Amino acid sequence: MIAKKNITGIILSGGKSSRMGTDKGLLLYNEKPFTQYSIDALAPFTSEIIIVSNYKNYDVFGLKRVNDLFEEAGPLAGIYSGLKHSKTDYNLVLSCDIPLITSGIINQIIDHFDSNFDVIQVETNHKTMPLIALYKTSCKELFFNLLKQGERRLQYAVNQCKVKTITLDTENEKCTLNVNTPETLKTLTNKPFRENI
Ligand SMILES: Nc1nc2c(ncn2[C@@H]2O[C@H](COP(=O)(O)OP(=O)(O)OP(=O)(O)O)[C@@H](O)[C@H]2O)c(=O)[nH]1
Numbered sequence: 121m122i123a124k125k126n127i128t129g130i131i132l133s134g135g136k137s138s139r140m141g142t143d144k145g146l147l148l149y150n151e152k153p154f155t156q157y158s159i160d161a162l163a164p165f166t167s168e169i170i171i172v173s174n175y176k177n178y179d180v181f182g183l184k185r186v187n188d189l190f191e192e193a194g195p196l197a198g199i200y201s202g203l204k205h206s207k208t209d210y211n212l213v214l215s216c217d218i219p220l221i222t223s224g225i226i227n228q229i230i231d232h233f234d235s236n237f238d239v240i241q242v243e244t245n246h247k248t249m250p251l252i253a254l255y256k257t258s259c260k261e262l263f264f265n266l267l268k269q270g271e272r273r274l275q276y277a278v279n280q281c282k283v284k285t286i287t288l289d290t291e292n293e294k295c296t297l298n299v300n301t302p303e304t305l306k307t308l309t310n311k312p313f314r315e316n317i
Pocket residue numbers: 132133134135136137138139140144145172173174188191192193194195197198199214215216217251300
């Protein structure tokens with residue numbers, strides 16, 4: 121078991137949102153910004169939540185916001201920046217584009233906690249999801265070295281760590297839906313996608 125006081129929440133809200141064409145993390149689903157769903161899922165398990173984004177608009181959530189320490193270097197750099205600011209040994213990392221995420225999924229990660237692993241991630245349909253995962257803060261040394269060498273692939277970085285993968289059942293699979301495009305958003309809302317805060 122791992123206590124809330126030992127876990128920081130890290131939400132990645134940077135990047136280009138090029139496929140969506142508008143900042144994904146601030147899109148509304150059922151009147152609530154996407155990023156807020158990640159915040160709500162993490163809150164019961166974390167002592168602090170950090171949003172990693174260069175965009176000041178994310179100050180609206182009233183949480184600690186930190187800038188990317190490597191510019192335009194993708195989610196690996198986002199995680200590294202969050203880990204650099206973390207004051208705890210463990211971190212639950214979520215992306216900002218999974219508005220169906222629930223605390224139940226986070227609870228499964230916590231239930232499978234094992235300090236022998238650097239990363240505990242979920243998997244659905246044989247697809248691993250390193251953006252719904254628990255990371256040891258100590259991963260930051262490896263991630264920094266990889267980023268300095270120009271490495272950008274998160275999956276590659278995670279594969280260098282001791283990783284445990286939890287397979288979600290079909291019921292929970294739906295909750296990991298990644299909303300990257302206007303088409304996927306439409307399947308959720310049946311509304312035009314340019315409706316952000
Ligand atoms: N802080 C930070 N987060 C990022 C960065 N790139 C992507 N993310 C986040 O990582 C998650 C997955 O991002 P992707 O969908 O792979 O990339 P994206 O840039 O958001 O979108 P596309 O341009 O459509 O690929 C989302 O939560 C993004 O907000 C980055 O450079 N910095």
